[in-house]
Amino acid sequence: MSRTRVADAIVERLRAHGMERVFTVAGESYLDVLDALYVEASRIQVVTCRHEAAAANMAEASAKLTGRPGCAFVTRGPGLAHASIGVHTAQQDATPMLLFVGEISREDRFRRAFQEVDLAQTFGDLAKGVVRIEVGERAGEIVDRAFQLATTGRPGPVVIGLPEDVLGEPYESVSVPVGGTPAQGVSSEAIAAIVTRLRGAVRPLVWLGGSGWSVDDVAVVQRFAEAWQLPVVTGFRRKDLFANGHACYAGELGFGTFPALQQRLREADLLLVLGAPLGDVETGGYQWLDRGGTAARLVHVHVDAGTLSALYPASLALVARPGAVAAALFAAAPSPGQAAPWQAWTRAARADQEAFMQPVEVSGAVNLSLVFRQLRERLGAQALIANGAGNYAAWLHRFYAHDAYPSQVAPGSGAMGYAVPAAIAAKLCFPEREVVGVAGDGCFLMAVQELATAAALGLRLVYLVVNNGSYGTIRMHQESRFPGRRMATDLANPDFVALGRAFGLAAWRVEATAEFVPALRAARAHAGPALIELVTSIRDISPGKLLPAQ
């Protein structure tokens, strides 16, 4: 037993839970924690961010990529308000995350003290849980509880309030082990029931999604699909859960899902859903599946009982890790060489997906379908690609093939401003991998200040900024609902190349498709962060769709 501060106990628990890095914007409300981090600086990296939204997004992106919780520290009032977007994304995407918030002193509560915010009320809906260290001697227990809450069931963000006055209090530290991951068995009866359903199917479809996948899980799912020759689709922004170049891969469910795949979803007589929550975006706003007609053909596997049958009743629902189920189904696979009865169905699904990935014609000088295909060819499968929200992402997701896990980090929440911080987090988590952050002109400027963070850390990564001079997504919706009446979507942009250079990045502008590969070559060769602006035409609003000339 040794005497330390509450702040030291918090940092000690971070280490005990294997945290190697925290993302921060400093605040006077948690000076003791900063000092405790100073003591542990050789073991926990403290990333100094320029905006709390970015700190929270980096923590969320880290967790998404590694499967381990991401941690951010911010101050009360303004700091937590900024950070809330990362909490929202973690909640939407079921990402385990801890947001530590330095708070006002306990004695000043309910006085409308400077920057006072009630965390429980504010994050009541945004976060999975809110806890507070009210009693100094329980600090270790509370941090452990926050980790447990963030990582179990449906994972999510937990906010931990740190009253300023508690952090410097003495703390009797005792050595407490971290609890093991709860074991989840898969019963042989449950597997037998799924096998029976598979054997009886004519048009089966495997649907992968959600969080909590490991590299091994993804590998075993591929072996399972191969052995059974099943067509596989992935959920919104989870394209890297299955090798996109594989003969079983049939496409992504989300915005821009091609009509043939929507139809396939309706026609499938067995939907084997592994980890996907069957949410709004990946069901076409709950339109592609109807509640009544889906149950009989739905087999749903998810780690969280509360997710199963929540939106779509399933005739067979199983609380289990999808990877464990896939492993058991692989073991029960038909003998090799035996053609599956649904072989033609699988081939047709694959052919549709291959056709969908073919480049399209555009009206402008930069063709994003070719750019993203060339990007993939040059980078290879191991690169990590980050993006935020905007129509540029529709081009990226359609024409960039993910063939390794993890290789994608994106917000299912559709939050703009994600790509710049997420790319930084990706590079910190996987320093040996190449990282590319892709953003629209709108999305990019919502987090541009983090170029300073990338430059300060000397990170070797490349940003692609798709400049169409518009909040293009919204413009597209405007043109379809109120043709010719555009409002609040034209953007007056800075010179992105000059902007990048001002932050210390190497930067290039690409105004024709042929200029992209040379610019990419130069950017990848640069020994620090680099930026490529892609000047596109707003008329090429989405793949295969042209806005009228005005």
Ligand SMILES: Cc1ncc(C[n+]2csc(CCOP(=O)(O)OP(=O)(O)O)c2C)c(N)n1
């Ligand atoms: C934080 C946030 N604010 C607003 C929106 C609404 N929104 C969705 S896409 C979009 C425009 C994105 O613009 P840009 O990054 O330039 O991409 P583009 O659609 O032009 O390719 C907006 C404003 C959002 N999703 N997130």
Ligand SMILES: [Mg+2]
């Ligand atoms: Mg734009």
